[in-house]
Amino acid sequence: MLGHFLRWTGGGTKIVYRCPSFGGAARTLEVPLDGGEPQSRLEPRDVFGQYDAGDVWTIALSSRKESRLFENAFHPSFSPDGSRIAVDASWAGPRRIWTVDARGRNPEQVSTDVSEAVAHLRPRWSPDSRRIVFQSVEGTRFGVRVVNVASKATVRVVDEPYASLDPVWSPNGRFIYFSSYRGSGINLWRVPVGAEGAAAGPAQQLTTGAGQDVQPSLARDGRKLAFATLKQNADLWKLPLSPDTGRPAGPGEEVVATTREDSRGNWSPDARRIAFNSDRSGDMNVWIASSDGAAPRQITRGAGGDFQPTWSQDGSRLAFFSSRSGHLNVWTAELESGRLTQLTRNRSIDINPFYSPDGRSIAYVSDQGGRLEVWAMNADGSGARPLTSTGVLGHFLRWTGGGTKIVYRCPSFGGAARTLEVPLDGGEPQPLAEVAGGAHMSFSPDFSKVLDVVGHKTIWISPLAGGSPEPVFEFDDPDVRIDYPVWSPDGRWVLFDRFRPQGGDVWLMENLD
Structure with a gap:
């Protein structure tokens, strides 16, 4: 308390x-x-949701009679022979896969794990009722596993640095289908599996393009696949600000807009250009444009997903994170030659790189030690080292102290989430003045104020010395989200994502092998 x-x-x-x-x-x-x-208890401007508990019910299709089978479980799945039901539940500790009989009795825990930090979710039976495929969540990792119901032995099917979701079996048991962000977007994939469910070959991509292809469901003959596509659109906007107060000096205006995703914009050091990631070409790549959105130019090409570009101080190159090597690592791109260089080569998650003001170092976030922490390396990728052991929240790191310190959001410091700064040359993190938000922080050019978005809805300004945080901008449309706000180097603009979901469609893929 x-x-x-x-x-x-x-x-x-x-x-x-x-x-x-x-x-x-x-x-x-x-x-x-x-x-x-x-x-x-919700407070003013809160956006909050939580699953507190869930019960599993049955309904008799002939009489429409509903009956509650058991409490505190999710994602029920009948075995093909109808004798058992698989669920994910926390009946004996962390969330695991359990089975019960068709009347909801005789519970049996099927999956286990060496770590209590791992959750097992969304069970689906194999056609012969002998195995269950499920989704594993290990901190920031999402994978697909299969457990043998009788022996309780578990095998890893898909264990990637990017999300693999909603796994289901093919009716003939030869494939496991799932959604994954291993390409340029969330698309449908399948992987061939052997008798015990282990991968028997490389994964095959089934869908491409924008949107999110999720919730695959196969016909009984295995020749048709139904799935949902969630459509979304993200554009880049900018809002004029008073350099003195940080308050709006005029209406917001559209900068970069297509029918696809254009997001995570960043100002060049001279504020004349912006870099951003876009999937307008079919793959998520890095682009640049002038500060008014004119003359867009593609910098990277190819699949894998390139995200969140940040400029070097001399404006000659961009650092970004990408899974084009098969794992999420930090890369750089030279603007003149287009040459790409991979700076980190880990099986871990290495994301959110930011150049130091002198261009000699790059701060980034990595889970090499088991959870996301602040790391730093030289600009050529050498000398990588962890700087924190407190954990990291949010999408951005920021440099202060002329490039001697790194600001980040800590999930728990003194019992609460706090904004901290850690010295580049080592030392204990120290708290900054509390700021509203903390996930997308951006400093004013004089480092007197922090700009951030709260609840993906409202831009706030937080003074670092005296005064209280205050909201300064939000859209009237309740469906519009604001993300990734970045203050311009001259203090006169904030660049941000304007994100608006566009509903979803159900699609059918036919003539599957």
Whole structure:
């Protein structure tokens, strides 16, 4: 508990208090007087959602009679012979795969793991009812595994640095289908599997293009595949700001807009150009354009997904992260020659690179040690080393102190999420003044203020010395999100993503082998 006061709500049936860490951040909660789990109490401008519990029910198709089978479980899946139901549940600790009989009785834990930090989700049976494919979540890693129901032996099918989701078996048991971000977008893939479910060959991409292809479902003959495509559009906008106050000096305006995704923009050091990632060519690659969006030029090409470009101080190259090598690593691109250089070569996740002001170092985020931490290396990729052991939240690192310190968001420091800075040459992280948000921080040119977005909705300005954070901009459309705001080097603009979901369609793929 934090703070000095408790308060009663609900006519005296609940007590409100401040929790130091709930879902990775300090939250205001209320707990029932007669017992029960604390629930988050929404505060002004909060955007919050949580699954508290889930029950599994059945419905008789003839009578439409509904019956609850059991509590606190998700994603039920009947075995093909109808004798058992697989679910993911936390009945004996971390979320694992369980089976029960068709009446919801005789529970048996099927999957296990050496780490309690791993969750097992979304079970689906093999056609012979002997194995179950499921999704594993290990911190920032998403993989696909298969467990033998009788022996409880587990094999890894897909274990990648990018998300592999919604696995299902083909009716003949020869393939496992899934959604993955291993290409330029979230597309459908399949991998051939052997008798015990282990991969028997390389994965094959089935769909391409923009949007998110998810929730695959195969016909009984295995020749047709239905799936949903979630459409989305992200454009780059800029908003004029007062350099003195950071408040808007006019309306926002569109800078880069296509029917595809154009996002994660970044200003060149002279503020005359912007770099961004875009899938307008079919693959997610790095592009540049003038600051008004004119004269777009493609810098990288090919599959793998290139994201979040950041400029070197002399404007001659861009650093970005990409899975074009098969793993998420840090790369650079020379603007004049187009030459690409891979700086990190790890099986870990290496993301979110940022050049130091003098261009001699690159800070980035890596989970080489088991969780995401701040790392730094020389600009040529040598001398890579961890700087923190506190964990990292958010999408951005920032340099301060003339390039001697790195600012990041820590998930728990003193019991709450905090903004910290760590010296490049080693030392303990120290807290900065608290800022609103923390996931997409961007400093004013004089380092007196921090700009960020809260709830993917509202841009806030937080002074670092005196004063309180204040909201300065949001769109009237409730469906529009704001992400990745970046202050221009001259202090007169903020560049950001304007993201708007566009619904989804159901598609059918036929004549599968």
